[in-house]
Amino acid sequence: MTGDQQTLALILFSLFVAVTLGITTWVSRNRRGSAEEFYVGGRLFSPMENGFAIAGDYMSAASFLGISGLIALFGYDGLLYSVGFLVAWLVVLFLVAELVRNCGRFTLADVVAARMSERPVRIAAGASSVTVSVLYLVAQMVGAGSLVGLLLGSSGATARTAAVVGVGALMVVYVSFGGMRATTWIQIVKAVLLMGGAVALTVLVLIRFHGDLDQLLTTAADRSGHGHRFLGPGLKYGGDWTARLDFLSLGLALVLGTAGLPHILARFYTVPTARAARRSVVWAIALIGGFYVMTVVLGFGAAALVGPDAVRASNASGNTAVPLLATLLGGGPGTTGGAVLFALVAAIAFATILAVVAGITLASSAAVAHDLYASLKRRRARQRSEVAVARVAAVGIGAVAIALGLLAQDLNVAFLVGLAFAVAASANLPVLLYALFWRNFTTRGAVWSVYGGLVPAVLLVVVSPVVSGSPESLFPGVDFQLFPLQNPGIVSVPLGFLAGWLGTVTSGETADAAKHAETEVRSLTGAGAV
Amino acid sequence: MDKHDGRDPGTVRLDDPWYDALAAGWGEGTGPAARTAAPGPAGPPPRPRPADIYLEVQRSAAFQEVRSRYRRFVVPAVLGFLLWYVAYVVAAVAAPGLMARPVWGAVNVALLAGLGQFLSTFALTWAYARHARLRRDRAALDLRWTVFEQAHEQARDQAREDRDARGARDSGGAHDARGARDARERSRGGQGAGR
Numbered sequence: 001m002t003g004d005q006q007t008l009a010l011i012l013f014s015l016f017v018a019v020t021l022g023i024t025t026w027v028s029r030n031r032r033g034s035a036e037e038f039y040v041g042g043r044l045f046s047p048m049e050n051g052f053a054i055a056g057d058y059m060s061a062a063s064f065l066g067i068s069g070l071i072a073l074f075g076y077d078g079l080l081y082s083v084g085f086l087v088a089w090l091v092v093l094f095l096v097a098e099l100v101r102n103c104g105r106f107t108l109a110d111v112v113a114a115r116m117s118e119r120p121v122r123i124a125a126g127a128s129s130v131t132v133s134v135l136y137l138v139a140q141m142v143g144a145g146s147l148v149g150l151l152l153g154s155s156g157a158t159a160r161t162a163a164v165v166g167v168g169a170l171m172v173v174y175v176s177f178g179g180m181r182a183t184t185w186i187q188i189v190k191a192v193l194l195m196g197g198a199v200a201l202t203v204l205v206l207i208r209f210h211g212d213l214d215q216l217l218t219t220a221a222d223r224s225g226h227g228h229r230f231l232g233p234g235l236k237y238g239g240d241w242t243a244r245l246d247f248l249s250l251g252l253a254l255v256l257g258t259a260g261l262p263h264i265l266a267r268f269y270t271v272p273t274a275r276a277a278r279r280s281v282v283w284a285i286a287l288i289g290g291f292y293v294m295t296v297v298l299g300f301g302a303a304a305l306v307g308p309d310a311v312r313a314s315n316a317s318g319n320t321a322v323p324l325l326a327t328l329l330g331g332g333p334g335t336t337g338g339a340v341l342f343a344l345v346a347a348i349a350f351a352t353i354l355a356v357v358a359g360i361t362l363a364s365s366a367a368v369a370h371d372l373y374a375s376l377k378r379r380r381a382r383q384r385s386e387v388a389v390a391r392v393a394a395v396g397i398g399a400v401a402i403a404l405g406l407l408a409q410d411l412n413v414a415f416l417v418g419l420a421f422a423v424a425a426s427a428n429l430p431v432l433l434y435a436l437f438w439r440n441f442t443t444r445g446a447v448w449s450v451y452g453g454l455v456p457a458v459l460l461v462v463v464s465p466v467v468s469g470s471p472e473s474l475f476p477g478v479d480f481q482l483f484p485l486q487n488p489g490i491v492s493v494p495l496g497f498l499a500g501w502l503g504t505v506t507s508g509e510t511a512d513a514a515k516h517a518e519t520e521v522r523s524l525t526g527a528g529a530v
Numbered sequence: 531m532d533k534h535d536g537r538d539p540g541t542v543r544l545d546d547p548w549y550d551a552l553a554a555g556w557g558e559g560t561g562p563a564a565r566t567a568a569p570g571p572a573g574p575p576p577r578p579r580p581a582d583i584y585l586e587v588q589r590s591a592a593f594q595e596v597r598s599r600y601r602r603f604v605v606p607a608v609l610g611f612l613l614w615y616v617a618y619v620v621a622a623v624a625a626p627g628l629m630a631r632p633v634w635g636a637v638n639v640a641l642l643a644g645l646g647q648f649l650s651t652f653a654l655t656w657a658y659a660r661h662a663r664l665r666r667d668r669a670a671l672d673l674r675w676t677v678f679e680q681a682h683e684q685a686r687d688q689a690r691e692d693r694d695a696r697g698a699r700d701s702g703g704a705h706d707a708r709g710a711r712d713a714r715e716r717s718r719g720g721q722g723a724g725r
Contacts (some may be wrong), residue, residue, distance in 0.1 A: 080622060083647045087615050090654055094604045098662075201590055217636035232630030232640045233622035244623035251619040257610075275667060278659060285655045289648060294642075514581040517588040523668040524596055527587070527677035 005339045012347035014490035016193075017170065019502060020354065023185045024178035038387045039106040039366050041180035041267040043530075047276045049188060051283020054267050054526040055360040056187030058085075058258075058284070059194060059291055061143045061352045067292075067323075068157035068320025069301025072311050075220070075230035077237055078299055080247070082292035084254030089288065089405075091259045093281045099436050099523040101268040101277035103214050105530050107363075108265050109371040112435040115515045116283045116443040119375045124450035126371025128427035132420055133364035133453060134400060136261070137357055139416030141167060144353045146413065164405045172358040172398035175365060176310040180270060181320070183358045189353035195287060198294040199347045201322070201341075201396030204329040205301035218373055227367070246485045255490030257421030260428030267356025274526050298322055305329075323349075357401075361394050368393035411466075413476065418487050419461060426453030428493035430500045436523055438504075440511045452499020453492055458486035552604060583680045596669045603661050607654055614650060618643055 036042055045053070063085060070078030104110035110126035141164050148163035174182050209216045217231060223232040238248040258264060268277040302311060302321040305328055314320040326345040330337035369390035408416070431449040434441045460483045461467065467474045469481030485491075504511075522528050587593050621629055622640065629640035 076644075079644050080619065083618070083644055087611065087647060087651055090611050092610070093655060094608055190657075214635040214637070217641075221636065228632070228636070228638070229630065231638055232626055232637060234626035237623060238626055247623050248619060251615075255615060275662075278662060282655055282659050283650065289652060293648060451687060452536075502590055514585055518584040520583060520597070521584045521587050521593060521673070521677065524600060524666075525587075525593070525610075525673040525677070527674045528583075528681075 004391075005342050007223070008339055008343035009346040012343055013350050014067040016189075016347060016354075017352045019189065020170075020174065020182075020186045023189070024182040024394070026172050027181040027185065028178050031389050033385050035106065035370075036479075037181070038179035038390060039266070039362075039370070043270055043272050045270045045277035045280075047186060047271060048268060048283055049184070050271050050276070050280035052191040052470065053184045053187040053270070054264065054280060054284035055287035055291070056191035056194070056355050057267060058288060059191070059264055059352065060140060060356045061147065062139065062413050063292070063295065064194065064198070064352055065143075065147075065319045065322055065349060066317075066413060068299040069311065069315070070236070070296045070301060070304035072321035073308050073318040075226065075300075075303065076233050077223060077235050078298055080233070080237075080251065081254070082295055084251050086260075086289050086292050088255045088258035089281065090287045091256065092264070093278070093285065095433065095436075096259045096265070097268050097281045098274035099226055100201065100265055100432070101271070101274045102264075102523045102526045102529045103436070103519060104269065106266070106370050107270060107366050108260075108262055108432065109367070112210070112431050112446055113520050115435055115441070115512065116446050121443060121446045121450075124374045124447045125428070125431065126367045128450050128454045129367035130364050130397075132424045132428065132457070133262055133360045133425060134397070134404065135416065136263075136420040137360050137397070137401040138404045138408055139363070139413055139420060140357045140360070141204070141401055142352050142411060142416060143413045144350070144357075144407055145405065145409050146315075146319060147338070147349055147353070150315065150346075150452040160409060161406060164409075165402055166365060167353060168398045168402035168405070169523040170354055171361045172395050174354075174358045175361045180266075180362060183355075183362050184270060185353045186358055189420070190351045191287065193348050193351055195291060197290055197482065199438060200299070201326060201329060202294045202297045203299075205297055205305070205325070208301075208305065208329070216300055216304055220300040223307050224303055225308070226297060242484045245490065246487055249422075249485055249487040249490035252493060253418060253422035253425050254489055256425035256429050256489075256493060256503065258424075260424035261421075262367060262424075262428070263359040264364065265357075266363045267381065269354075274529070298325060301325055305495070326479045336432035336476045361397055361401075364397050365390045365393040366423045368397070413484060415466065422487050422489040422492060423454065423457045425489055426457040426496040427451075428453075429493075429497040434500050434504075436519065439513075439516050440504060441500070442504050442507045442509045442511050444507035445500045447503075448497055448503030449500025452503070453496025456495045457488045460485075460492060466489070499524070581679055582622075583684070586680075587677055590673075592669060592676075593673055596666055599661075599665050599669075603658065607658065611654060613651065616645065618647055625706065 058309045063081075067078055067081050067085075070081065072078075100108075100111055101432050103114060108127070108129055109122045110120045112119045112125050145160040145315045148159050165326060174186060205216070206213075210220070221228055221230040226235060229235060237243050245355065267280075271277050271280055302325040306321065311318055311321045311324060314324060314505055323342055323345050326341040327333055327338040330339070330341035332338050369386050373389050373393075374386060427450050430453055431446050434449060435446065461481040465473055465484070466486050467481070468476075469479040470476070473481075483491075518528075580681070628640055629643065632638045633642060
């Protein structure tokens with residue numbers, strides 16, 4: 001990459017940072033500091049705005065760069081990710097979005113704790129929300145580090161550290177000064193930029209092939225060196241049965257995890273009614289679905305035009321496929337068009353990371369202040385002080401994420417994202433579904449369900465090949481590997497559901513029929529919703 | 531299931547025998563004071579609590595119709611798309627040969643199945659949104675108003691009773707303040723519907 005490209009990319013990126021800081025200042029000019037305003041932006045966003053913000057919250061750099069890269073390298077197996085990430089939204093739309101909007105106020109724990117003895121449930125749900133958020137944050141931080149490595153053409157340790165620290169500092173500023181309103185507008189701007197970039201590149205790819213998709217696929221298959229096997233499953237996950245089972249586990253985590261991600265759940269509280277929440281999910285599905293279709297075209301386009309060998313030579317896991325494709329589409333390396341498109345893609349990827357981390361930081365600071373602090377504190381916190389706690393929590397979470405992001409720099413980004421989804425699917429989804437739909441669900445069931453999913457998910461990762469026992473693991477020197485799979489979902493998700501059921505049937509407490517009635521009526525009608 | 535008739539739950543009979551049985555059976559959790567029947571000297575019917583409104587509405591035919599409409603759509607749809615997705619993923623890992631079978635040009639079974647997943651997701655999204663808009667939204671809004679009006683009425687009755695009873699007794703004070711606060715909170719929520 002040339003100096004011109006770097007300068008241009010840095011200018012574009014600085015422009016984005018300036019715009020987002022401007023937004024933060026603008027929305028916080030009349031700040032009164034109420035919890036309603038800080039956590040959910042006053043609940044006044046329109047469905048379309050919220051739909052764009054959801055899409056901006058969900059489509060991370062891992063999917064923009066990572067999935068296209070996987071498709072460029074392994075063909076069809078990369079496409080399986082796109083499908084999982086999209087189908088997951090049906091779970092959200094059918095079972096979660098409207099009901100959560102009607103029953104909760106700010107966090108996941110609000111929905112669950114309404115029916116239960118509040119304190120233990122809130123602490124459990126708050127703890128698992130923070131765990132999921134921090135895992136997801138670390139993934140994005142590592143992504144930011146590697147992106148800078150690519151951008152500056154060297155994996156210079158100083159540049160990567162500076163990127164991680166810079167992203168962490170920016171997200172803390174957005175969240176603690178702008179709250180949900182600033183976060184939402186940043187996500188909307190990012191979603192528009194990302195969709196615009198993806199559409200532009202897709203159109204350029206299709207023009208290259210004169211709109212002939214068949215020719216695009218054939219060229220990609222020929223160029224890959226695998227022939228038509230490139231267009232069918234099995235190149236990446238077709239090895240032994242452990243690898244195949246691992247893929248099933250990942251598929252399960254992807255589809256069930258989205259509905260348990262705290263930063264996604266928080267988005268439904270930013271609209272006035274359940275109907276608006278539903279319409280925003282419909283917007284989000286249209287945007288996300290369109291985006292993933294385009295990543296498929298871009299991935300096969302990169303395979304056909306750049307070629308898997310060139311992609312692999314630039315980055316072993318394929319993360320540079322789209323930037324390389326952009327350079328080529330703009331006229332090739334050394335041309336102005338190539339430099340402009342490359343810089344554009346790099347700046348969009350950065351914007352993507354910033355918008356996603358801001359959303360996660362806000363959700364986890366809400367979990368810390370609204371769930372953990374409010375429950376562990378002796379007296380109930382006053383509203384104003386709770387927001388102050390949330391602002392401080394955002395700083396603390398930023399510091400933790402920066403530290404872990406620097407530690408985990410060599411871990412695979414897609415793996416970390418898959419892990420966050422697995423923990424969300426095991427710890428958050430069972431308790432949420434039980435609380436909304438099961439008449440006899442009790443406090444003990446809720447607490448067991450959260451810990452029964454969270455603890456196995458985390459423990460299985462610790463004893464998995466990711467941490468020890470293989471050359472690619474975090475600690476290659478030692479071997480305490482007991483569990484063969486990288487993704488724990490296939491074991492820990494059923495365990496979470498089982499623990500919730502077991503806790504409920506063994507507890508002496510009878511579920512409160514009046515509170516169940518309240519939850520059911522409120523969830524389906526919106527009565528008494530804030 | 532009966533046809534939906536909007537304001538049916540509005541006619542709640544406070545002397546419903548179920549009401550006392552339930553109030554006595556599941557009374558724990560919100561504090562004993564709120565759970566015992568109001569000790570009215572002239573023997574008026576027991577004072578309703580906010581939670582009872584939800585129990586009444588839950589038992590009403592209108593609510594059960596909304597709930598069963600929701601479930602009749604969502605249960606088969608969830609089972610359907612989850613099975614279709616699991617079948618798709620399992621086929622990819624267990625039967626790559628079948629998935630790689632060419633259909634037309636470079637397009638094979640696997641690509642068609644992937645495209646099918648995208649299309650079925652869009653189709654189900656559209657169907658759900660349409661179903662909710664046409665079959666649930668109106669009835670749910672009616673029920674929301676029913677709950678709001680009842681809570682409002684309850685608060686007004688309580689305020690009147692409090693006014694009558696003021697000075698005569700002090701014992702029910704905590705209870706009344708609580709009830710009034712609950713009602714205020716709920717009415718604030720109800721007004722949110724207009725936004």
